[in-house]
Amino acid sequence: MVPTTLQNFIGNSFVDARGTGTIELVSPVTGLVTAISPVSGEADVDAAVSAAAEAFRSWRDTTPAVRQSLLLKFADAIEDNSRNLAEIQSRETGQIISLIESEECGVGADQIRFFAGTARTLGGLAGGEYMDGFSSMVRREPVGVVAQVTPWNYPLMMALWKIGPALAAGNTVVLKxxxxxxxxxxxxxxxxxGILPPGVVNIVLGDASTGEKLVAHPDVRMVSITGSVAAGRAVGGSAGANLKRSHLELGGKAPVLVFADADLPAAAEGIAQAGLFNAGQDCTAATRVIVERSVHDRFxxxxxxxxxxLRPGQPDDDDAFYGALNNAAHLEKVLSVxxxxxxxxxxxxxxxxxGDTGFYVQPTVVTGLRQTDDAIRREIFGPVITVQPFTGTDEAIxxxxxxxxxxxxxxxTKDHATAERCSRELDFGCVWINCHIPLVAEMPHGGFRDSGYGKDLSLYSVEEYTRIKHVMTAH
Incomplete structure (x- = not known):
């Protein structure tokens, strides 16, 4: 099979990139080249941002009802094309096709419908007279052209998490x-x-150098990235230097605290699934288990x-739980750990x-690690679950x-007081109790510290893509 050559999407048209570099896209299942992607250069980025800036002039003035209607059409299109979307993605990720359909296409369509509703429900302070002789009102406005960068672990879902709230708030997008x-x-x-006006959403292909040009573009007013801590630092630094708003959803190393009174069989089942889903290539994966010493060995x-x-398998194997790791370099990183x-x-x-073909790794459980070990402190991003013992709630936290x-x-745990205390004292953006990894569109997703700042999903994510203006009128 001759690899296809991919194009950028600018102004509702697919166009050849003017950059000179290319990237070979390799199947994680076969190791063969499936497509050739361009490395977009400055001219390509400028064309995409210019199209978004031009579209913003009219898109920002569309009514919430219009934006809602168009997003609902988009959600329907995702559902109608879910199998095709899943098959296309699986060629580059090695994921199980049926799981892409259910967990990214089906869930993603629901999330877009949620964002469609938020277009009509953004709130603020009530207008009124807060000073004698004056009336005040608050305007919530779109930011402008938003640059967005998405990762390889959930390409489709991460794109929807970016595009949905940005459009609902009235922004235009250039996504890499x-x-x-x-x-x-x-x-x-x-x-x-086939749904939106030209220029509202634009896609530029490329590597880190393309992303740097996009983030630094003077007409971009906000940057949103889901990626590594290193990438987040670079994006945050560039955005800060140019006084642009930034939204960073970065890596994770989720602690999973298992107390002796927990339903251990149910906990083991739930944690294994939450740790190995998508081959552990998930920043929220349940891969760092800390279990009470008295039940450590049994657990x-x-x-x-x-x-x-939970064995891995080929993309069309509906009985497999996870697929291949994404690329050869990442396979080597996980095996090196x-x-x-x-x-x-x-x-x-x-x-x-x-095997020797495809980037597959066995489900792996490791014990005996210490708190100072790299495998505990650094994100592995593979099907590797570590287990450590603790004695007492203080040590667990x-x-x-x-x-x-x-x-x-x-x-x-079955103890409400323990769960309540841990949920208060654990310094993480999400605390699940007797479960791990379920997400809903109505609730925020995002972290603290090196996991970045800002929220995906929920009304909070839409608010991130808005700016607040106070308008005051003298009587």
């Missing part, structure tokens, strides 16, 4: 998808081209029993690549908070 997984985002753009046995059930575990660590199950990240966490 990950250099290894752009095609499902381009297919979303094709769908949007490890239960966790291993559940983990080995396992190979370089300290002598005091024990790989209880897994720990190896599966201290160990849970003792990383640089602050995105997500969970607590497994």
């Amino acid at each position: 998808p990950s250099d290894t997984t752009p095609s499902s985002t381009l297919e979303l753009a094709r769908l949007l081209g 490890v046995e239960l966790l291993v029993e559940e983990a080995v059930k 396992i190979r370089n575990l300290p002598d005091h660590a024990t790989v209880v199950t897994g720990g190896h690549r599966i 201290r160990m849970g908070n003792d990383v640089d990240y602050g995105l997500a966490s969970s607590v497994w």
